[in-house]
Amino acid sequence: MLETVGEIVRRGANDVWKLGLSEAQIEQFxxxxxxxxxxxxxxxxxxxxxxxxxxxxKHFLDSLALLTVVVLPENSRIIDVGTGPGLPGLALKIxxxxxxxxxxxxxxxKLLFCRAAADALGCADVKTVHGRAEDVAKTPALVGQFxxxxxxxxxxxxxxxxxxxxxxxxxxVVIALKGTNVADELAAARxxxxxxxLTLAPPISVTxxxxxxxxVRQIVMARKEARF
Ligand code: SAM
Numbered sequence: 001m002l003e004t005v006g007e008i009v010r011r012g013a014n015d016v017w018k019l020g021l022s023e024a025q026i027e028q029f030x031x032x033x034x035x036x037x038x039x040x041x042x043x044x045x046x047x048x049x050x051x052x053x054x055x056x057x058k059h060f061l062d063s064l065a066l067l068t069v070v071v072l073p074e075n076s077r078i079i080d081v082g083t084g085p086g087l088p089g090l091a092l093k094i095x096x097x098x099x100x101x102x103x104x105x106x107x108x109x110k111l112l113f114c115r116a117a118a119d120a121l122g123c124a125d126v127k128t129v130h131g132r133a134e135d136v137a138k139t140p141a142l143v144g145q146f147x148x149x150x151x152x153x154x155x156x157x158x159x160x161x162x163x164x165x166x167x168x169x170x171x172x173v174v175i176a177l178k179g180t181n182v183a184d185e186l187a188a189a190r191x192x193x194x195x196x197x198l199t200l201a202p203p204i205s206v207t208x209x210x211x212x213x214x215x216v217r218q219i220v221m222a223r224k225e226a227r228f
Contacts, residue, residue, distance in 0.1 A: 002052070003052070003053065004030060004052065005029055005030050005033040005052045005055060005056040005060070006026040006027065006029060006030045008052070008053060008056035008057060008061075008210055009021070009026060009029045009056050009060055009061065010026050011209065011210060012056075012057065012061040012064075012208075012209035012210045013061065013064055013095075016209040016210075017064070017067075017068050017209065019064065019067060019068075019095060021095060025094055025095060028094045028121050028122070029056070029060055029091075029094060031120065031121060032060075032086075032090065032091070032094065032117060032121060033052060033055045033056065033060070035113075035116070035117050035120060036055060036059075036085055036117075037050060037052075037055070039085075039113050039116075043113075044109050044110070044113065046084065046085040046110065046113060047059065047084070047085060053210075056210070057208065057209075057210045057211060058208075059085075059087055059091070060087075060091050061208055061209060061210060062087075062088075062152070062177070062208060062217060063087045063088030063091035063092065063152065063177070064088070064091055064092070064095060065177065065206040065208065065217050065219065066088065066092075066150070066175060066177060066206075066219055067092070067095060067096070068206055069204045069206060069219055070148075070173070070175060070219070070221065072092075072096060072099060072147075072148060073147065074098050075098050075099070075100065076099060076100070076147035076148060077099075077100045077102070077145065077146045077147050077148075078092065078099050078100065078101055078102070078146060078147065078148045078149070078150060079101075079102040079103075079104055079129075079142075079146045079148075079149050079150070079167050080092075080101065080102070080103050080104065080149075080150050080151070080152075081104050081133045081149060081150070081151045081154060081163060081164055081167070082104070082105060082106075082133065082151050082152075082153070082154030082155070083103040083104060083105050083110070083111075083114060084105060084110055084153075085110065085113055085114065085117070086103055086113070086114045086117055086118070087152060088150060088152050088177065089101050089102075089103045089114075089126070089150070090103065090114065090117060090118060090121070090123065090126065092150075093118070093123050093126055094121065094123070097123070100125070101123075101125075101126045101127070102126070102127040102128070102129055102146070103118075103126060103127070103128050103129070104128075104129040104130075104131070104133060104136060105128075105130065106130070106131060106132045106133070108130050111128045111129075111130050114126070114128050115128055129142070133154075133163035133164070134162070134163050137163060137165075137166035137167060138166070142166075142167060143166050143167070144166070144167070144168065144169045144170070145167065145169070146167045146168050146169065146172060147168070147169060147172045147173070148168065148172055148173045148174070148175055149164045149165075149167045149168045149172070149173075149174050149175070150175040150176075150177070151163075151164060151175075151176050151177070152176075152177035153177070156185050156188070156189075157176060157178075157182075157185045157186060157188070157189035157192075157220060158185065158188045158189040158192050160176060160189075161174065161176075161189055161192050161193055161196055161198060161222070162192065162196060164176070165196040165197075165198060165224060168224045169224070170224055170225070170226065171223070171224065171225075172223075172224050173221055173222070173223055173224070174198060174221065174222045174223075174224065175219065175220070175221050176219075176220040176221075177217065177219060178203070178217065178218040178219070178220055179217065179218065180215075180216050180217070180218065181218075182203050182218040182220060186200070186203065186220065193222055196224075197224060197225050197226030198222035198223065198224055198225070199222055199223045199225055200220070200221075200222045201220075201221045201222065201223070203218040203219060203220045204218070204219045204221070205217070205218055205219075206218075206219060
Protein backbone atom coordinates (compact mmCIF):
# COMPACT_ATOMS: atom_id res chain seq x y z
CA MET A 1 0.00 0.00 0.00
CA LEU A 2 1.19 3.53 -0.73
CA GLU A 3 2.35 5.48 2.27
CA THR A 4 0.86 8.86 2.95
CA VAL A 5 2.80 12.10 3.24
CA GLY A 6 1.70 12.25 6.87
CA GLU A 7 3.13 8.84 7.70
CA ILE A 8 6.48 9.69 6.15
CA VAL A 9 6.67 13.12 7.79
CA ARG A 10 5.65 11.62 11.14
CA ARG A 11 8.41 9.01 11.02
CA GLY A 12 11.09 11.46 9.90
CA ALA A 13 10.15 14.47 11.98
CA ASN A 14 8.95 12.71 15.11
CA ASP A 15 10.50 9.24 15.33
CA VAL A 16 13.94 10.29 14.03
CA TRP A 17 14.23 14.00 14.76
CA LYS A 18 11.95 14.13 17.82
CA LEU A 19 10.32 17.36 16.68
CA GLY A 20 7.08 16.38 18.42
CA LEU A 21 4.60 17.30 15.69
CA SER A 22 0.95 16.90 16.68
CA GLU A 23 -1.58 15.00 14.58
CA ALA A 24 -3.01 18.37 13.50
CA GLN A 25 0.41 19.44 12.21
CA ILE A 26 0.86 16.11 10.39
CA GLU A 27 -2.54 16.72 8.79
CA GLN A 28 -1.40 20.21 7.72
CA PHE A 29 1.52 18.60 5.86
CA UNK A 30 -0.93 16.21 4.15
CA UNK A 31 -2.99 19.19 3.07
CA UNK A 32 0.06 21.23 1.99
CA UNK A 33 1.24 18.31 -0.19
CA UNK A 34 -2.23 17.89 -1.71
CA UNK A 35 -2.27 21.58 -2.64
CA UNK A 36 1.21 21.41 -4.20
CA UNK A 37 0.22 18.33 -6.23
CA UNK A 38 -3.09 19.86 -7.34
CA UNK A 39 -1.72 23.29 -8.32
CA UNK A 40 1.31 21.72 -9.96
CA UNK A 41 -0.95 19.55 -12.12
CA UNK A 42 -3.53 22.15 -13.03
CA UNK A 43 -2.26 25.70 -12.57
CA UNK A 44 1.49 26.29 -12.57
CA UNK A 45 4.88 24.67 -12.42
CA UNK A 46 5.75 24.66 -8.72
CA UNK A 47 8.10 21.70 -8.46
CA UNK A 48 9.43 18.80 -10.49
CA UNK A 49 8.93 16.50 -7.50
CA UNK A 50 5.40 15.20 -7.72
CA UNK A 51 5.09 11.96 -5.78
CA UNK A 52 3.87 12.09 -2.17
CA UNK A 53 7.11 10.43 -1.02
CA UNK A 54 9.31 12.94 -2.86
CA UNK A 55 7.33 15.86 -1.49
CA UNK A 56 7.38 14.46 2.05
CA UNK A 57 11.12 13.74 2.08
CA LYS A 58 12.82 16.04 -0.41
CA HIS A 59 10.64 19.06 0.27
CA PHE A 60 9.14 18.84 3.74
CA LEU A 61 11.75 16.95 5.75
CA ASP A 62 14.50 18.71 3.83
CA SER A 63 12.96 22.06 4.84
CA LEU A 64 12.59 21.02 8.47
CA ALA A 65 16.20 19.83 8.73
CA LEU A 66 17.25 23.24 9.97
CA LEU A 67 15.08 22.86 13.08
CA THR A 68 17.37 20.06 14.20
CA VAL A 69 20.40 22.35 14.38
CA VAL A 70 19.15 25.94 14.76
CA VAL A 71 17.23 27.37 17.66
CA LEU A 72 14.80 29.94 16.29
CA PRO A 73 13.72 32.03 19.28
CA GLU A 74 10.01 32.19 20.07
CA ASN A 75 8.04 34.68 17.96
CA SER A 76 11.09 35.50 15.89
CA ARG A 77 10.72 37.19 12.54
CA ILE A 78 11.94 35.13 9.61
CA ILE A 79 11.98 35.81 5.88
CA ASP A 80 12.27 33.03 3.29
CA VAL A 81 13.92 34.40 0.15
CA GLY A 82 13.08 32.61 -3.12
CA THR A 83 10.38 30.63 -1.36
CA GLY A 84 8.84 29.04 -4.48
CA PRO A 85 5.92 26.95 -3.17
CA GLY A 86 6.61 28.08 0.43
CA LEU A 87 9.75 26.08 1.17
CA PRO A 88 11.09 26.15 3.72
CA GLY A 89 9.04 29.08 5.11
CA LEU A 90 5.57 27.60 5.19
CA ALA A 91 6.83 24.20 6.36
CA LEU A 92 8.58 25.96 9.27
CA LYS A 93 5.41 27.91 10.06
CA ILE A 94 3.41 24.67 10.32
CA UNK A 95 5.85 23.31 12.90
CA UNK A 96 6.43 26.65 14.65
CA UNK A 97 3.18 28.65 14.47
CA UNK A 98 4.73 31.26 16.78
CA UNK A 99 7.17 32.39 14.06
CA UNK A 100 6.38 35.58 12.12
CA UNK A 101 7.01 34.34 8.61
CA UNK A 102 7.42 36.38 5.41
CA UNK A 103 7.70 34.59 2.05
CA UNK A 104 9.49 36.43 -0.76
CA UNK A 105 9.74 35.45 -4.41
CA UNK A 106 10.37 37.18 -7.73
CA UNK A 107 7.61 35.16 -9.42
CA UNK A 108 4.19 36.56 -8.59
CA UNK A 109 2.24 33.41 -9.40
CA LYS A 110 4.26 31.36 -6.93
CA LEU A 111 3.17 33.79 -4.27
CA LEU A 112 -0.44 33.31 -5.35
CA PHE A 113 0.05 29.68 -4.43
CA CYS A 114 1.79 30.58 -1.15
CA ARG A 115 -1.06 32.90 -0.17
CA ALA A 116 -3.72 30.30 -0.98
CA ALA A 117 -1.78 27.54 0.80
CA ALA A 118 -1.04 29.64 3.90
CA ASP A 119 -4.71 30.63 4.19
CA ALA A 120 -5.94 27.05 3.62
CA LEU A 121 -3.51 25.76 6.26
CA GLY A 122 -4.69 28.25 8.87
CA CYS A 123 -1.54 30.35 8.62
CA ALA A 124 -3.20 33.59 7.52
CA ASP A 125 -0.63 35.72 9.36
CA VAL A 126 2.10 34.62 6.92
CA LYS A 127 3.07 37.61 4.75
CA THR A 128 4.10 37.49 1.11
CA VAL A 129 6.39 39.94 -0.69
CA HIS A 130 6.82 40.01 -4.44
CA GLY A 131 10.08 41.13 -6.03
CA ARG A 132 13.68 40.28 -6.70
CA ALA A 133 15.54 39.90 -3.45
CA GLU A 134 18.26 42.31 -4.54
CA ASP A 135 15.64 45.03 -5.18
CA VAL A 136 13.37 44.34 -2.23
CA ALA A 137 16.39 44.30 0.06
CA LYS A 138 16.64 48.07 -0.51
CA THR A 139 13.10 48.68 0.80
CA PRO A 140 13.60 50.63 4.04
CA ALA A 141 10.58 48.96 5.64
CA LEU A 142 12.27 45.57 5.28
CA VAL A 143 15.94 46.40 5.86
CA GLY A 144 17.20 44.91 9.13
CA GLN A 145 13.70 43.82 10.11
CA PHE A 146 14.26 40.08 10.53
CA UNK A 147 15.88 37.92 13.19
CA UNK A 148 16.73 35.34 10.56
CA UNK A 149 16.69 35.01 6.81
CA UNK A 150 16.57 31.64 5.14
CA UNK A 151 16.94 30.41 1.57
CA UNK A 152 16.83 26.97 -0.03
CA UNK A 153 17.85 26.16 -3.60
CA UNK A 154 18.02 29.77 -4.78
CA UNK A 155 21.59 30.70 -5.79
CA UNK A 156 25.24 29.94 -5.00
CA UNK A 157 26.31 31.37 -1.65
CA UNK A 158 28.52 34.08 -3.14
CA UNK A 159 25.51 35.52 -4.96
CA UNK A 160 23.01 34.65 -2.25
CA UNK A 161 24.66 36.30 0.76
CA UNK A 162 24.38 39.88 -0.59
CA UNK A 163 20.69 39.23 -1.31
CA UNK A 164 20.00 37.86 2.16
CA UNK A 165 22.17 40.00 4.40
CA UNK A 166 20.26 43.31 4.22
CA UNK A 167 17.08 41.75 5.61
CA UNK A 168 18.62 40.61 8.85
CA UNK A 169 19.12 42.74 11.95
CA UNK A 170 22.50 43.17 13.60
CA UNK A 171 23.07 39.96 15.60
CA UNK A 172 20.60 38.07 13.39
CA VAL A 173 21.32 34.94 11.40
CA VAL A 174 21.52 34.10 7.71
CA ILE A 175 20.68 30.45 6.99
CA ALA A 176 21.23 28.73 3.64
CA LEU A 177 20.04 25.17 3.08
CA LYS A 178 22.46 23.47 0.75
CA GLY A 179 23.10 20.08 -0.85
CA THR A 180 25.91 17.69 -0.10
CA ASN A 181 28.89 19.56 -1.51
CA VAL A 182 29.26 23.07 -0.28
CA ALA A 183 33.03 23.44 0.14
CA ASP A 184 33.73 25.25 -3.16
CA GLU A 185 30.74 27.56 -2.77
CA LEU A 186 31.78 28.34 0.75
CA ALA A 187 35.35 29.16 -0.25
CA ALA A 188 34.09 31.56 -2.93
CA ALA A 189 31.64 33.15 -0.48
CA ARG A 190 34.13 33.89 2.31
CA UNK A 191 35.34 37.28 1.02
CA UNK A 192 31.74 38.23 0.22
CA UNK A 193 30.68 37.38 3.78
CA UNK A 194 33.55 39.46 5.20
CA UNK A 195 32.51 42.48 3.15
CA UNK A 196 28.94 42.12 4.40
CA UNK A 197 29.95 41.86 8.06
CA LEU A 198 28.81 38.24 8.25
CA THR A 199 30.66 35.64 10.29
CA LEU A 200 30.31 32.28 8.58
CA ALA A 201 30.15 29.21 10.83
CA PRO A 202 31.38 25.82 9.61
CA PRO A 203 28.50 24.12 7.75
CA ILE A 204 26.47 21.61 9.75
CA SER A 205 25.64 18.25 8.14
CA VAL A 206 22.20 16.77 8.61
CA THR A 207 21.25 13.31 7.38
CA UNK A 208 17.84 13.25 5.76
CA UNK A 209 15.65 10.46 7.16
CA UNK A 210 13.51 8.21 4.95
CA UNK A 211 16.00 7.98 2.09
CA UNK A 212 17.36 4.73 0.66
CA UNK A 213 20.91 5.97 0.35
CA UNK A 214 22.37 8.23 2.99
CA UNK A 215 21.53 11.77 1.96
CA VAL A 216 23.36 14.53 3.70
CA ARG A 217 22.38 18.19 3.61
CA GLN A 218 24.59 21.08 4.64
CA ILE A 219 23.23 23.97 6.62
CA VAL A 220 25.30 27.10 6.29
CA MET A 221 24.84 29.80 8.87
CA ALA A 222 26.32 33.25 9.30
CA ARG A 223 25.80 35.81 12.02
CA LYS A 224 25.47 39.43 11.07
CA GLU A 225 27.95 41.31 13.20
CA ALA A 226 27.72 44.74 11.63
CA ARG A 227 24.93 46.93 10.32
CA PHE A 228 25.78 47.06 6.61
N1 SAM B 1 12.96 27.67 -2.02
C1 SAM B 1 12.07 26.86 -2.83
C2 SAM B 1 12.34 25.40 -2.64
O1 SAM B 1 13.28 25.07 -1.91
O2 SAM B 1 11.62 24.56 -3.20
C3 SAM B 1 12.14 27.26 -4.31
C4 SAM B 1 13.43 26.98 -4.99
S1 SAM B 1 13.38 27.42 -6.69
C5 SAM B 1 14.62 26.42 -7.35
C6 SAM B 1 14.09 29.05 -6.70
C7 SAM B 1 13.06 30.13 -6.39
O3 SAM B 1 13.77 31.35 -6.19
C8 SAM B 1 12.06 30.35 -7.50
O4 SAM B 1 10.76 30.37 -6.97
C9 SAM B 1 12.45 31.70 -8.08
O5 SAM B 1 11.33 32.43 -8.56
C10 SAM B 1 13.10 32.37 -6.87
N2 SAM B 1 14.12 33.38 -7.19
C11 SAM B 1 15.16 33.25 -8.04
N3 SAM B 1 15.89 34.38 -8.07
C12 SAM B 1 15.30 35.23 -7.19
C13 SAM B 1 15.59 36.57 -6.78
N4 SAM B 1 16.60 37.23 -7.26
N5 SAM B 1 14.76 37.13 -5.87
C14 SAM B 1 13.69 36.46 -5.37
N6 SAM B 1 13.38 35.20 -5.73
C15 SAM B 1 14.17 34.60 -6.63
